[in-house]
Amino acid sequence: PNNHFASTPSSTLHDKSVTGKNAADAKKTIVQANVGAAFTKLKDVYKLQDSPQVLAMSAKRAYRQYQWKEVLKYCEQLAQMDPTLQTGGGAAYVYVAALLVAGHKRTLFSLAHEWVEGCPKSAQAWFAVGAYYSCCGRHHVAQRHFCRATRLDPQCTEAWIAFGCSFAACDESDQALASFRAAQRLSPGEHTSLLYMGMEYNRTNHLVLAQNFLNTALQNSGGDPLCWHELGVLASSKSDFKEAIICFAKVLA
Numbered sequence: 455p456n457n458h459f460a461s462t463p464s465s466t467l468h469d470k471s472v473t474g475k476n477a478a479d480a481k482k483t484i485v486q487a488n489v490g491a492a493f494t495k496l497k498d499v500y501k502l503q504d505s506p507q508v509l510a511m512s513a514k515r516a517y518r519q520y521q522w523k524e525v526l527k528y529c530e531q532l533a534q535m536d537p538t539l540q541t542g543g544g545a546a547y548v549y550v551a552a553l554l555v556a557g558h559k560r561t562l563f564s565l566a567h568e569w570v571e572g573c574p575k576s577a578q579a580w581f582a583v584g585a586y587y588s589c590c591g592r593h594h595v596a597q598r599h600f601c602r603a604t605r606l607d608p609q610c611t612e613a614w615i616a617f618g619c620s621f622a623a624c625d626e627s628d629q630a631l632a633s634f635r636a637a638q639r640l641s642p643g644e645h646t647s648l649l650y651m652g653m654e655y656n657r658t659n660h661l662v663l664a665q666n667f668l669n670t671a672l673q674n675s676g677g678d679p680l681c682w683h684e685l686g687v688l689a690s691s692k693s694d695f696k697e698a699i700i701c702f703a704k705v706l707a
Contacts (some may be wrong), residue, residue: 513525515547516528522643536571546581550665552560566582570583577613580603581600584597584616585616593621596620611640611647615633615637617633618634618654634654635651644674645681648668648671679704682702689701
């Protein structure tokens with residue numbers, strides 16, 4: 455891949471990148487409008503705002519929009535109906551992730567303890583344990599628990615990504631990339647694993663590969679602000695500060 459991109463004129467790469475980014479913005483606008491209309495109909499027309507399925511979908515939507523307080527609100531409502539969130543359609547993982555981002559160590563500890571006691575053979579329980587240790591900065595310990603989650607459910611994309619992040623936090627790049635690739639194989643249409651591969655390549659100063667993966671992640675995501683942020687970080691790494699400003703402005707748009 456390095457040789458291919460090295461032999462391509464920089465202006466051509468830039469034009470393709472701009473076209474892809476504009477397409478991502480257009481896709482984001484259309485998708486957000488359609489999804490927003492669907493949620494409004496579910497809540498206002500069908501009065502399903504308290505349905506576990508709608509709460510789970512609302513939590514995941516809020517997570518994709520980086521609205522952490524909203525994620526916690528929906529998941530806490532859902533937890534009142536089902537404390538283990540086993541019927542939450544994947545909401546358990548966004549709940550744990552939001553708690554980790556918010557730095558709620560005590561809540562994570564209590565949640566992980568409750569889930570391990572109630573569902574000791576579920577991947578989400580050990581995912582929560584790993585997230586607690588990540589929140590405490592004990593990434594080597596977190597690795598063991600994320601590993602256990604992937605063994606209990608080898609199809610769990612979230613566990614593989616978390617496993618990769620714990621390796622990256624310990625500067626174990628090869629293992630991190632292997633975990634992100636495993637996640638990509640499980641969910642080839644999902645952009646998150648591509649994003650994390652791009653972030654890892656940028657962290658290890660493989661800037662051409664980082665650009666490739668981050669551009670692809672942005673196009674697949676439909677304009678994820680985190681993709682724009684990481685493209686801004688990458689542009690800063692290249693001392694292309696004008697491009698960095700453009701990317702960071704997209705994050706705030």
